[in-house]
Amino acid sequence: MSKVHRVTLDDVAQAAGVARATASRALTGSGPVSQTTRTRVEAAAAQLRFSPHQAARALASSQAQAIALVIPEPDAFILGDPFLSYVIMGVSEVFHDTTYQLILVIAHPDDPPTKISQVLRPGYVDGAIVVSQHGSGQIAQAIDEAEIPIVYIGRPWSGQSLLYVDVDNRAVGHIATAHLLRQGSRRIACIAGPVDMSPVDDRTSGWRAALSAAGVEPGPLRHSPFTASGGEVSMRSILESGEPFDAVFAQSDLMAAGAVRVLTEADLDVPGQVRVVGVDDAEVGRATSPPLTSVTNPAEELARGASHMLLSILDGEMSSEQIHPQILNPRLIVRESA
Amino acid sequence: MSKVHRVTLDDVAQAAGVARATASRALTGSGPVSQTTRTRVEAAAAQLRFSPHQAARALASSQAQAIALVIPEPDAFILGDPFLSYVIMGVSEVFHDTTYQLILVIAHPDDPPTKISQVLRPGYVDGAIVVSQHGSGQIAQAIDEAEIPIVYIGRPWSGQSLLYVDVDNRAVGHIATAHLLRQGSRRIACIAGPVDMSPVDDRTSGWRAALSAAGVEPGPLRHSPFTASGGEVSMRSILESGEPFDAVFAQSDLMAAGAVRVLTEADLDVPGQVRVVGVDDAEVGRATSPPLTSVTNPAEELARGASHMLLSILDGEMSSEQIHPQILNPRLIVRESA
DNA sequence: TTGTACGCGTTATCAG
DNA sequence: CTGATAACGCGTACAA
Numbered sequence: 001m002s003k004v005h006r007v008t009l010d011d012v013a014q015a016a017g018v019a020r021a022t023a024s025r026a027l028t029g030s031g032p033v034s035q036t037t038r039t040r041v042e043a044a045a046a047q048l049r050f051s052p053h054q055a056a057r058a059l060a061s062s063q064a065q066a067i068a069l070v071i072p073e074p075d076a077f078i079l080g081d082p083f084l085s086y087v088i089m090g091v092s093e094v095f096h097d098t099t100y101q102l103i104l105v106i107a108h109p110d111d112p113p114t115k116i117s118q119v120l121r122p123g124y125v126d127g128a129i130v131v132s133q134h135g136s137g138q139i140a141q142a143i144d145e146a147e148i149p150i151v152y153i154g155r156p157w158s159g160q161s162l163l164y165v166d167v168d169n170r171a172v173g174h175i176a177t178a179h180l181l182r183q184g185s186r187r188i189a190c191i192a193g194p195v196d197m198s199p200v201d202d203r204t205s206g207w208r209a210a211l212s213a214a215g216v217e218p219g220p221l222r223h224s225p226f227t228a229s230g231g232e233v234s235m236r237s238i239l240e241s242g243e244p245f246d247a248v249f250a251q252s253d254l255m256a257a258g259a260v261r262v263l264t265e266a267d268l269d270v271p272g273q274v275r276v277v278g279v280d281d282a283e284v285g286r287a288t289s290p291p292l293t294s295v296t297n298p299a300e301e302l303a304r305g306a307s308h309m310l311l312s313i314l315d316g317e318m319s320s321e322q323i324h325p326q327i328l329n330p331r332l333i334v335r336e337s338a
Numbered sequence: 339m340s341k342v343h344r345v346t347l348d349d350v351a352q353a354a355g356v357a358r359a360t361a362s363r364a365l366t367g368s369g370p371v372s373q374t375t376r377t378r379v380e381a382a383a384a385q386l387r388f389s390p391h392q393a394a395r396a397l398a399s400s401q402a403q404a405i406a407l408v409i410p411e412p413d414a415f416i417l418g419d420p421f422l423s424y425v426i427m428g429v430s431e432v433f434h435d436t437t438y439q440l441i442l443v444i445a446h447p448d449d450p451p452t453k454i455s456q457v458l459r460p461g462y463v464d465g466a467i468v469v470s471q472h473g474s475g476q477i478a479q480a481i482d483e484a485e486i487p488i489v490y491i492g493r494p495w496s497g498q499s500l501l502y503v504d505v506d507n508r509a510v511g512h513i514a515t516a517h518l519l520r521q522g523s524r525r526i527a528c529i530a531g532p533v534d535m536s537p538v539d540d541r542t543s544g545w546r547a548a549l550s551a552a553g554v555e556p557g558p559l560r561h562s563p564f565t566a567s568g569g570e571v572s573m574r575s576i577l578e579s580g581e582p583f584d585a586v587f588a589q590s591d592l593m594a595a596g597a598v599r600v601l602t603e604a605d606l607d608v609p610g611q612v613r614v615v616g617v618d619d620a621e622v623g624r625a626t627s628p629p630l631t632s633v634t635n636p637a638e639e640l641a642r643g644a645s646h647m648l649l650s651i652l653d654g655e656m657s658s659e660q661i662h663p664q665i666l667n668p669r670l671i672v673r674e675s676a
Numbered sequence: 677t678t679g680t681a682c683g684c685g686t687t688a689t690c691a692g
Numbered sequence: 693c694t695g696a697t698a699a700c701g702c703g704t705a706c707a708a
Contacts, residue, residue, distance in 0.1 A: 020687095021697090025693095031694095032694090034693060037694085052685080055394075055684085059686070059700045060687040088442070093444075101443075102444075121389065123392055289626070348702095356678075357678065358702080368703075390701080390702075393700085394684095394702045394703090397684050397685065
């Protein structure tokens, strides 16, 4: 059990016949180095298979070279939502080409805010992307108070941060509803997500706006988690209430899939008796029968946008004038359910 | 622009009127400290909102307090697979209750093995969980050669590591096929995943074994990525080949969903003319019409198992005798597609 | 039980 | 352009 000697910068320097400082400069490009010594150092490093000790580097340079992707997890199975999968992919993709590592932080709403504060500070990560932010709770506050740059995916519920990317969620609700109206629906229900999320708020008000613009009364409205079973619960609740409706705007495809399931079980034909529109244009919506008409929610684009925004801040390439939200436009994908 | 003074352990020590070493021991519990000074130090730390500098701690203790979840990403949209979402959730859940951070590493097959080697070393992470390992490629080798403990989710294709958790994938194939046989199918096609993955191998051989045990000839076999469109492609290929079949064993629900879609488009009734069984028992399989009969693939359990295995190694609670794979049993979930 | 002093591997600041 | 040398913040033998 002999202790394995870690190849350190000193070893490289010695092998190349230079001082440690010189080797550092040569490898990081952080200072003037002659071409000859540079190649010599690089050769030595390659031969010794040197790779810098991240912690040491972070300590000395006070740069963690890591960013956090924070996902508040209020409901147990939120990761089942394809939206988040694509967000993870998008973020990962952008940072893959950089020197930053991606630290995934799934924050439970009931664990101490100090836990997340510990991570969101300089020395641990250089910045963070927060997705699917819920409004209430100390977690949101802890995040707001972090001393590192934070970019949000989805307009933050409170706080005045302008560092976020989002789809125009009001438009999402409007587009979906307008389509249903065009198809002839007159009593449009809304199966919404949790009440404390800004996208939910915005999509719901888009729904309302489209209805009132058409002079139509709103149909029943229900809130539930962004899951298939959430959609089922809401759909059942609406059916049991006896409130009339001839269409459903579900705020995610997962919810819509649940709703379609309940409608089918109740022998209601989709779209014959009830038209359904979802949001996300996710795979699950292509599996339902009939396939789901859906409004896009470009998760990967949002993720990439947020990542680039964060990168440009970290690299100091962002003047304060450039700080403004980036809003993406949703798009209607018509399939057979509406 | 005054420089923000970071609250350091020295500050805490000073405030508590003790030496830094004492403060360190009090906070980490790594040495004898009197009860009174401990409370005093803790009070000071709380008041100053001290939180240790992770990099410094990692450097001094040569423990990164982080683990990596490595996901080789051969196909663009692999994260669309719910299996991986649940793996992420399971791993995250276990490590959430520890002091370890989760670093997500998505490794492209065509980027230099050195990139992943850099991460998988002491000083960066203390251990790693590798999921969905493909056989070929330098990445696999780079991972094998890492100097930190590695636990696999899914039996590694090559190498002799016994540190893995997996479902009994042969049983997965066997159970699915046996069920189809029991239902009266006699010509069972197999829509398999990529050829260089051990689960694919095992499920396929389970399919073969069940068929030969029943004295039945294997139906057509196709390989494609573990995605819905992969399932579509394979299904179309089988249809176009003209080879007869009256059932399909698809090696994931996503693939099965794609297959069902193609079958429906071809006016083939499921399960009337073609029975279909998938794997994963995922949400997407509940949205298809008819809902998918499926063999479970307990992603979260696998993830939790792997996480605990890694933790017990990191904590040194594992004698070499205990090193053996952990194999979970799959289970058939009968729905309407077969 | 507590304090002193050194080391962890890099980067950064100076002289030269 | 290069080489000493001082931080960076914390853990930990060792001595008191």
